[in-house]
Amino acid sequence: MIDLRSDTVTRPTAAMLAAMSTADTGDDVYGEDPTVSALEERVAALLGHEAGLFTVSGSLANVLGVRSLVAPGQELLCEERAHVVRAELGAHAATQGVTTRTWAHPRGHVDLDAVRRLMTPDAGPYLVSTKAVAVENTHNFAGGTVQPLDALRELRALVDPVGVRLHLDGARLWNAHVATGVALADYGRLFDTVSVCLSKGLGAPVGSVLVGPAAAIAEARVWRKRLGAGWRQAGVLAAAGLHALDHHVERLADDHAHARLIAEAVAAVDPSAVDLAAVETNVVILDVGDRAAALVERAAAEGVLTGTVGPGLVRLITHLDVTTDDAKRAAEVLAALLGD
Numbered sequence: 001m002i003d004l005r006s007d008t009v010t011r012p013t014a015a016m017l018a019a020m021s022t023a024d025t026g027d028d029v030y031g032e033d034p035t036v037s038a039l040e041e042r043v044a045a046l047l048g049h050e051a052g053l054f055t056v057s058g059s060l061a062n063v064l065g066v067r068s069l070v071a072p073g074q075e076l077l078c079e080e081r082a083h084v085v086r087a088e089l090g091a092h093a094a095t096q097g098v099t100t101r102t103w104a105h106p107r108g109h110v111d112l113d114a115v116r117r118l119m120t121p122d123a124g125p126y127l128v129s130t131k132a133v134a135v136e137n138t139h140n141f142a143g144g145t146v147q148p149l150d151a152l153r154e155l156r157a158l159v160d161p162v163g164v165r166l167h168l169d170g171a172r173l174w175n176a177h178v179a180t181g182v183a184l185a186d187y188g189r190l191f192d193t194v195s196v197c198l199s200k201g202l203g204a205p206v207g208s209v210l211v212g213p214a215a216a217i218a219e220a221r222v223w224r225k226r227l228g229a230g231w232r233q234a235g236v237l238a239a240a241g242l243h244a245l246d247h248h249v250e251r252l253a254d255d256h257a258h259a260r261l262i263a264e265a266v267a268a269v270d271p272s273a274v275d276l277a278a279v280e281t282n283v284v285i286l287d288v289g290d291r292a293a294a295l296v297e298r299a300a301a302e303g304v305l306t307g308t309v310g311p312g313l314v315r316l317i318t319h320l321d322v323t324t325d326d327a328k329r330a331a332e333v334l335a336a337l338l339g340d
C-alpha cells in the first residue's frame, strides 16, 4: 500500500530506532532526562526562543501555547480551517475556556484586513476581548500552503501596539522552511509561542515541542503535568526527534517534489481537479466534487490510500515512507482514475 493519507503514518527508520535504543534517559518530571532537555534546548534555539517543552502531540503543544496567551473567556482569532479550531476537538474551549472567531482565506493565509476588522483587544465588560491570533504554517487543510513572510511581519506590526499576541501552529514549519529557504528562527521570532511537530514530515513516532519565553514554558510545564501529560524516561522518544532533526529536515524537498509530480500528473488529465499553484509543499488537495468518495475507494483498491478533508476534497500527503517509485505509481493510478 502507498499510504498518502497523512505524513503521520511513517514508521521509525532502523537508524532512528538505534538512536532511540541507546538514548540516555532520566525522569523528565524531575527534569532529569538529558535527551529530552537537549531536544527542548535545540528546538528552542532553532526557532529563536528562550525555552522549549517536549509534548506528546501537536494538539497539546497548541493548547499549552494558546493558554499561555489567552485566559478563560477571552478570544483567539484564526483562519476557519486552522487545525486549532477544526481538528483539536474543541480542546481550547473544553479545557481552557478559550473562544474563537475565524476568517476565511482560500489558501489559509493570514488576512490582515480580517484581523483588523475582527480584533477587539480590550472590549470592556460587554464583548469578548481578543488576546491572540493563531497562524498555521504550513496550512494543512488549505493544502500545505506557506504563509507569506511579509504578511506575518505585517501581522506582528498590527497586533503589537494593541497588546494582542501571536501563536504559530508550526506542525509543518519544517516544510515551509525547506520550501522557501526562510530560516526557522525568522519565522519563529515573529511569534510569542510556536509549536512544531516531530511526528509528521520529520518521521519521528511521537512528539512535538512548544517554544516561547522561559516563564511561559515553565508555566506550560506545570499545565502539561496538570493535564496528565508529564512523562518519565521520554528520552527514548526525544532521541527520535533529535535523529529526525539531524537527518530528515533537508530531505523534505523530496516529499515536495513527489507531491508536485502527483499533482502535475493529475492536472494533465483533469486540470480542474487541482490548483498547481497551491501545491507548495507535501500536500495535494484534489477538488473532484461528487467523485471524491469513489476516487478514494477505487484508489485504495489499486493500492493508493488517500482521504477526504471536506465535501469533494481528497487530500494526499507525501512523506518519508513514500519513494519516488511510489509517487510515480500513485500519480499513474490517480491520473488513470480521473481520466476515466
Ligand SMILES: Cc1ncc(COP(=O)(O)O)c(C=O)c1O
Residues within 6 Å of the ligand: 008, 056, 057, 058, 059, 060, 062, 083, 084, 136, 138, 139, 140, 169, 171, 172, 197, 199, 208
Ligand atoms: C497543522 C497541524 N497542527 C497540529 C496538529 C496536531 O498534531 P497531533 O496529531 O500530534 O496532535 C496537526 C496534526 O495533523 C496538524 O496538521
